[in-house]
Amino acid sequence: MSIFSLPFMQYALVGALITGLAAPALGTYLVQRRLALIGDGIGHIALTGVAVGLLTANSPVLTATLTAAAGAVAIELVRERGKTSGDVALAILFYGGIAGGVFLVNLSASHTNANLMAYLFGSPLTTTPGDLRVMAVLAGVILAVTVGLRPWLFAICHDEEHARVSGLPVRTLNLLLAVATAVTVTVAMRAVGLLLVSALMVIPVATAQLLASGFRATQRLAMGIGVVVAGAGIWFAGMYDTAPGATIVLLAIAGFALATVASSGWRRLRRSRQGLDEAAAEPPEVVLTR
Amino acid sequence: MSHPPVIELRDGVVGYHDRPVLHEVSLTVAPGEVLAILGANGSGKSTLVKAVLGLLPLAAGTVALFGTPLARFRQRHRIGYVPQRLGAGSGVPATVTEVVSSGRLARRGLLRPARAADRQAVATAIATVGLADRHADPVTTLSGGQQQRALIARALAAEPELLVLDEPTAGVDAASQVAFAATVRGFVASERSSEASDAAGFAAGGGTVVLVAHELGPLAELVSRAVVLHQGRVVHDGAVPPPAGHHADPGHQHVHPHAPGEPLGLWNGTGRQ
Numbered sequence: 001m002s003i004f005s006l007p008f009m010q011y012a013l014v015g016a017l018i019t020g021l022a023a024p025a026l027g028t029y030l031v032q033r034r035l036a037l038i039g040d041g042i043g044h045i046a047l048t049g050v051a052v053g054l055l056t057a058n059s060p061v062l063t064a065t066l067t068a069a070a071g072a073v074a075i076e077l078v079r080e081r082g083k084t085s086g087d088v089a090l091a092i093l094f095y096g097g098i099a100g101g102v103f104l105v106n107l108s109a110s111h112t113n114a115n116l117m118a119y120l121f122g123s124p125l126t127t128t129p130g131d132l133r134v135m136a137v138l139a140g141v142i143l144a145v146t147v148g149l150r151p152w153l154f155a156i157c158h159d160e161e162h163a164r165v166s167g168l169p170v171r172t173l174n175l176l177l178a179v180a181t182a183v184t185v186t187v188a189m190r191a192v193g194l195l196l197v198s199a200l201m202v203i204p205v206a207t208a209q210l211l212a213s214g215f216r217a218t219q220r221l222a223m224g225i226g227v228v229v230a231g232a233g234i235w236f237a238g239m240y241d242t243a244p245g246a247t248i249v250l251l252a253i254a255g256f257a258l259a260t261v262a263s264s265g266w267r268r269l270r271r272s273r274q275g276l277d278e279a280a281a282e283p284p285e286v287v288l289t290r
Numbered sequence: 291m292s293h294p295p296v297i298e299l300r301d302g303v304v305g306y307h308d309r310p311v312l313h314e315v316s317l318t319v320a321p322g323e324v325l326a327i328l329g330a331n332g333s334g335k336s337t338l339v340k341a342v343l344g345l346l347p348l349a350a351g352t353v354a355l356f357g358t359p360l361a362r363f364r365q366r367h368r369i370g371y372v373p374q375r376l377g378a379g380s381g382v383p384a385t386v387t388e389v390v391s392s393g394r395l396a397r398r399g400l401l402r403p404a405r406a407a408d409r410q411a412v413a414t415a416i417a418t419v420g421l422a423d424r425h426a427d428p429v430t431t432l433s434g435g436q437q438q439r440a441l442i443a444r445a446l447a448a449e450p451e452l453l454v455l456d457e458p459t460a461g462v463d464a465a466s467q468v469a470f471a472a473t474v475r476g477f478v479a480s481e482r483s484s485e486a487s488d489a490a491g492f493a494a495g496g497g498t499v500v501l502v503a504h505e506l507g508p509l510a511e512l513v514s515r516a517v518v519l520h521q522g523r524v525v526h527d528g529a530v531p532p533p534a535g536h537h538a539d540p541g542h543q544h545v546h547p548h549a550p551g552e553p554l555g556l557w558n559g560t561g562r563q
Contacts, residue, residue: 032382152400155392158384161373165343166396166448167366205382213428214385 003238012124012191013234014132016248019191019200020230022139024208024222025146026184027201029177031209032157038075039198041094042185045071047101047194049186050119055108060119061134061186068182071097076178080171122193122245124234131190138187145180146219153177154215191230192245200226203252210256210263229255293321294357296452296498297342302351304334304341311337313522314351321451324478324499324512326530329519335502336374336456338519342500343371343454356451367396370445372455375437383428386440390416393444415446419473435466442473452498453477459507471508474499478512506530 003009030038049067053060071093078089105116118126146153156163156173164170188197208221233248297319304312312334319325329335340346342353344360353360356368370393391404391412398408416425419439424432429440438458445453453474459467477497499512506513510530518526 028382034381036381149401151391151395151398151404154384154388155395158389158392159373161345162371162444163392163395164345165366165369165371165454166393167364168395169400209382213383213426215382215388218382 003235008125008127009234009238011127011129011132012238012244013231015124015127015135016191016230016234016244017227018132018135018139019188020204020226020228020248021223022142022146023184023188023197023200024204024226025219026142026177026180027205028215028219028222029146029153029157030181031202031205032154032215035079036202037198039181039185039201040195041075041090041097042068042072042182043189043194043197044094044101045097046182046185046189047116047119048097048104049101050189050194051101051104051116054115055104059134061131061189064119064189065138065183065186067097068185069179072178072182073175076174080174118193119189120193120195121243122189122191122196124191124244125237127190135187135190138183142180142184142187145176149173149176150216150219192248196245196249199249199252200230203249203256204229207252207256207259210259225252225255295319295354296321296323296356297500298352298354298357299338299342300352302338302341302353303349304337304346305349310349311522312341315519315522315524316351317342317517317524319498319500321498322478322496324474324514325501326506326509326513326516327500327502327519328504328506328516328531331504333519334522335519337522339454339456339500339502343369367448368451369396370448370450370453372438372441372445372453372458374457374460375434375441383430385426386416386421386429386432386443387412387425389429389440390443390447393447396448411449412447415443416440418446418476419443420469433463433466435462435469438462439466439470439473442470446473446477450497452500455499455501457502457504459509460504468508471512474501474509475512 004013027036027039030036046064046068049064050060052058052067053063056063074093075090102116152168152173155166155168156170156177160170184201185194185197188200192200204222204225205218207225208218212218212221229251230248233251234244236242236251237244237247295318297317299315299317301314301316302312303310303314315334315338317338327335327338337346341348342355342360344353344363355363356365358365391408393415394404394408394412397411398404413422413425416422419442421432421436421439421443424436429437432440442455442458445455455474458470462470478499479496501509501513503509513530515528516526516530517524518531
């Protein structure tokens with residue numbers, strides 16, 4: 001573990017752990033809504049914000065957060081209308097975001113594309129204590145929303161019509177979730193980069209839902225998996241000099257593959273053990289699974 | 291003092307994209323009534339209840355719930371809504387308890403942690419629909435009928451006075467339909483619990499039920515009044531019409547794959563064949 005005696009490795013580790021905890025906590029709602037790719041789109045939009053920060057010598061994290069939040073709210077408004085043309089509107093928003101980012105960065109003489117690469121694919125090894133403070137505060141906000149408001153956010157993601165009949169402030173909660181998604185994207189940008197943000201929001205959740213039977217259990221397990229793969233990814237990257245963001249994501253995918261094999265094997269085992277008496281006891285009813 | 295009507299819809303017009311689906315429909319539901327809204331596919335049944343609940347905007351007309359205009363109606367816990375089915379199986383698993391608990395939020399208010407009474411109400415609702423032994427299971431592992439019962443438990447968890455059910459028995463096996471009828475019977479017969487003292491002056495004995503259905507099946511004996519819609523207009527309001535007449539309606543487009551000789555209430559759209 002000697003590599004973690006280096007300060008920059010410590011910062012990288014802490015930053016990755018914060019990301020690993022916060023991204024799946026939010027991603028659980030996106031997966032539940034079948035909007036797993038929305039984080040990717042918001043990442044595209046955030047790139048314009050990063051470029052604005054680099055160009056105007058402001059903090060790229062701040063400008064990215066603001067731009068991503070505005071984009072997320074716009075996406076939510078499109079989704080709310082449920083128009084078929086919404087699909088195209090989202091595509092325009094996403095590609096406009098990435099093109100705007102590249103365009104703006106190239107305008108600035110001092111900043112090269114290398115700088116952009118750091119935001120696209122992450123550069124946790126350059127994390128500073130100042131970055132960590134910002135990340136910790138933002139992650140605290142994300143966790144307060146995603147864990148503290150779990151029953152309400154679950155209700156609107158699970159059945160929006162019912163939530164509206166129940167008198168929940170559906171629109172406010174939807175916008176809150178959209179902004180929290182944008183904040184998560186900018187927190188995770190440092191560790192895994194904008195192009196891989198969605199992976200850390202979605203893959204731990206996909207893994208956890210294979211193993212857990214409830215929503216709360218899935219969210220908790222996903223957060224645990226996120227922390228483990230983020231920590232292990234930084235360690236691996238430090239030991240073997242690999243790209244940290246990509247390493248974290250590949251580890252998460254490996255975990256997903258492992259969980260798939262384990263859960264299908266366990267289910268087969270259980271079915272063969274229980275199959276006989278269950279078939280006798282239960283009348284053949286319709287099972288409305290996907 | 292007489293109680294205000296539970297639902298009062300006056301001259302309601304609803305249209306999708308300029309195509310009117312409801313034409314100036316008026317409907318008043320008194321406390322304790324069990325109203326069935328019948329009609330063919332596309333007759334406007336679901337549109338009618340969605341407009342009453344505020345899920346669809348009225349192009350013209352007014353709705354009042356419990357004597358309060360819809361726009362100012364805040365006591366949402368007095369309504370229990372059971373949609374046709376669980377939304378296309380959400381991605382992340384959720385247990386029966388988690389789904390039913392979301393029905394309790396209407397009484398909980400934002401940010402307030404669940405109290406013992408909330409947990410008790412959720413457990414009671416789950417037991418009422420006979421899913422107590424499945425409470426920790428993911429809803430997607432339940433049968434269609436059991437999922438429908440979970441949605442009814444979610445509506446009951448708020449301890450409502452009005453239960454609105456949108457095609458509750460469509461695609462549900464016969465055993466679940468009977469269990470479902472027993473649940474509705476219990477709701478109609480129940481006196482308001484201690485919670486009702488909060489709403490003193492509103493409490494009206496048994497619960498009120500509005501039920502959208504193709505066919506009533508085991509629910510027929512509970513229904514005190516039936517409204518039949520045809521092409522967005524009320525064509526019958528009164529006693530439950532004989533099913534044959536309803537099916538003989540010229541505009542009836544009942545295309546479910548069931549043989550004509552089958553007993554009523556046993557068919558279902560997806561469960562058979």
